[in-house]
Amino acid sequence: MPTITPTDREFEILKLLWQRKKTTVREVWNLLRKNDPDLAYTTVLSVFQVMEKKGLVGHEVSGKAYLYHPLQERRKTLRSMIRNFVSRVFDGASGEFLLHGIDAGSLSPEEIDELQASLQAIRGKTEPANSARKGGRT
Numbered sequence: 001m002p003t004i005t006p007t008d009r010e011f012e013i014l015k016l017l018w019q020r021k022k023t024t025v026r027e028v029w030n031l032l033r034k035n036d037p038d039l040a041y042t043t044v045l046s047v048f049q050v051m052e053k054k055g056l057v058g059h060e061v062s063g064k065a066y067l068y069h070p071l072q073e074r075r076k077t078l079r080s081m082i083r084n085f086v087s088r089v090f091d092g093a094s095g096e097f098l099l100h101g102i103d104a105g106s107l108s109p110e111e112i113d114e115l116q117a118s119l120q121a122i123r124g125k126t127e128p129a130n131s132a133r134k135g136g137r138t
Contacts, residue, residue: 003072003076003077003079003080004054004055004056004072004077004080005077005080005081005084006051006054006056006077006081009047010047010050010051010054010056011077011081012032013028013032013044013047013048013051013057014051014056014057014070014072014074014077016028016031016032017057017068017069017070018070018074021069022060022067022068022069023067023068024065024066024067024068025041025044025045025048025066025068026041026065028044028048028068029041029044029045032044048068052068055071055072056070056071056072057069057070057071058071082097085097102115
């Protein structure tokens with residue numbers, strides 16, 4: 001199943017669903033109203049209905065309420081959104097995106113370790129080709 005890139009509001013709802021696993025429209029509406037007091041319940045309900053048609057969420061009936069759950073994994077969704085962003089903003093230049101991302105915020109020691117491990121894994125995948133080229137030059 002292809003990964004669907006959610007709108008900003010859909011992504012906001014997905015983040016809540018990924019945290020809660022299952023929830024009702026009313027619970028999401030109450031949470032979203034903390035930052036947007038004018039947000040109508042019917043607006044949130046409409047977004048859920050659109051998300052279900054897109055295949056972003058599913059639901060099960062629990063008494064009189066629908067319990068919604070995400071159908072798309074967080075990791076796949078983030079990857080799709082990042083690819084889209086890098087393509088639009090950086091013309092596909094992932095390295096430039098990463099450098100700007102690192103410059104824009106502070107990294108914890110754990111995040112630096114994860115980044116170094118990822119870079120080493122990438123370097124490990126490309127080293128045999130580089131080693132062969134170096135060997136051919138000597």
